[in-house]
Amino acid sequence: MAFEATDRHELRAKLEEYAQTGDKGLRDEIVASQLGLAEYLARRFKNRGEPIEDLIQVALLGLLKAVERFDPGRGLEFSTFATPTIVGELKRHFRDKGWAVRVPRRVQELHLRMGTVVNNLSQELGRSPTIPEIAQRAEVSVDEVLEAMEAGRAYRFSSIDAPAGDDDDRAPSPAAAQLGEDDTGLEEVEQRMLLSPLIASLPKREQMIIHLRFFRGMTQSEIAARLGISQMHVSRLLARSLTQLRDRAGAEAAPS
Amino acid sequence: MVGEGREQEERPEGLDTGGDVRLTVPAAPEYLRLVRLTAAGLASRLGFTFDEVEDLRIAVDELCFHLLGDVDDELTGEPRRMALVYSAGPDSITITGRTGATGDAPEPSDLSEQILDALVDEHEVSSIDGMITFRLKKQREP
Numbered sequence: 020m021a022f023e024a025t026d027r028h029e030l031r032a033k034l035e036e037y038a039q040t041g042d043k044g045l046r047d048e049i050v051a052s053q054l055g056l057a058e059y060l061a062r063r064f065k066n067r068g069e070p071i072e073d074l075i076q077v078a079l080l081g082l083l084k085a086v087e088r089f090d091p092g093r094g095l096e097f098s099t100f101a102t103p104t105i106v107g108e109l110k111r112h113f114r115d116k117g118w119a120v121r122v123p124r125r126v127q128e129l130h131l132r133m134g135t136v137v138n139n140l141s142q143e144l145g146r147s148p149t150i151p152e153i154a155q156r157a158e159v160s161v162d163e164v165l166e167a168m169e170a171g172r173a174y175r176f177s178s179i180d181a182p183a184g185d186d187d188d189r190a191p192s193p194a195a196a197q198l199g200e201d202d203t204g205l206e207e208v209e210q211r212m213l214l215s216p217l218i219a220s221l222p223k224r225e226q227m228i229i230h231l232r233f234f235r236g237m238t239q240s241e242i243a244a245r246l247g248i249s250q251m252h253v254s255r256l257l258a259r260s261l262t263q264l265r266d267r268a269g270a271e272a273a274p275s
Numbered sequence: 276m277v278g279e280g281r282e283q284e285e286r287p288e289g290l291d292t293g294g295d296v297r298l299t300v301p302a303a304p305e306y307l308r309l310v311r312l313t314a315a316g317l318a319s320r321l322g323f324t325f326d327e328v329e330d331l332r333i334a335v336d337e338l339c340f341h342l343l344g345d346v347d348d349e350l351t352g353e354p355r356r357m358a359l360v361y362s363a364g365p366d367s368i369t370i371t372g373r374t375g376a377t378g379d380a381p382e383p384s385d386l387s388e389q390i391l392d393a394l395v396d397e398h399e400v401s402s403i404d405g406m407i408t409f410r411l412k413k414q415r416e417p
Binding site for chain 2: 164166169217218232236240250254261265
């Protein structure tokens with residue numbers, strides 16, 4: 020990202036002025052002049068399953084932070100300072116969201132929001148809500164709810180030690196911490212492993228969910244209440260476990 | 276169980292009263308999204324709850340995925356297509372379909388069997404006239 024000397028001087032003058040005045044119009048002007056840098060960095064992260072326009076949004080956020088935090092007194096070139104900030108933002112985006120396939124941002128947002136909506140409605144109604152009820156509460160269309168349900172499958176596999184999904188109404192904590200320690204169900208789970216050694220390869224909480232859903236016949240809402248996580252999270256973990264089981268079954272035994 | 280207002284505008288006439296929905300897609304796992312979405316869409320119209328819709332989606336996916344595994348093994352010049360019929364009853368959905376594969380009905384794995392038992396009321400895979408055919412039915416809670 021080479022700039023003409025005059026551009027560089029102009030940029031530096033604006034940054035210095037912004038550092039003193041905090042003028043929002045000026046800040047926007049600086050951001051606009053550096054769009055190329057944000058886009059350039061965003062494109063380095065394409066082909067990872069995220070739409071480029073979303074990546075550019077994230078990069079812009081990084082750029083904005085860089086403008087806010089830049090200290091002209093330190094004598095660094097702005098681009099030298101901004102690049103790691105923007106790249107950091109992009110990396111964090113992938114780490115936090117963990118979306119493996121292209122899911123539009125609005126669908127992701129709805130998916131995450133639906134966790135709360137479904138939980139609240141389930142409590143109010145004393146039963147699992149219908150899709151139109153969810154749509155009405157979330158103020159979106161039925162189709163959007165259905166799409167958001169599908170989006171749960173797009174979640175990238177993550178370690179059980181990774182932070183739990185942010186759809187839960189609680190501070191993010193490692194998923195492992197949410198496992199009931201002395202849950203007797205786990206013993207039964209282990210016995211059931213005889214049926215499918217593959218299940219044993221899943222994280223403990225997912226083994227538990229598989230067990231409760233498929234072997235004990237509990238509903239997703241019941242499992243959510245029991246494990247203290249949102250129903251959307253149960254849904255997502257179930258989808259993920261099943262995909263993992265398939266992948267492993269496929270790897271271990273050639274299909275008939 | 277359905278709300279007022281909102282779905283009035285989204286509900287074309289005639290679908291609620293048992294009209295069949297037909298879907299034909301290439302017999303490949305990447306098209307299962309459409310298979311699931313169609314199931315979920317129809318189930319939501321019938322007032323299935325979130326839990327029930329989830330169950331149906333997982334079940335149809337589970338069943339089709341395993342059947343598609345067999346399709347991949349048969350190398351023919353023609354890309355195979357999977358055909359499904361979604362039938363809406365007053366409070367149930369029945370999905371029948373063919374993957375385009377022929378021969379004897381494959382044995383489902385124990386786990387797959389267990390999963391389907393937990394999710395839907397009826398499910399079966401059979402070979403009808405040499406065509407592998409599946410069927411599953413999910414009832415709505417009254």
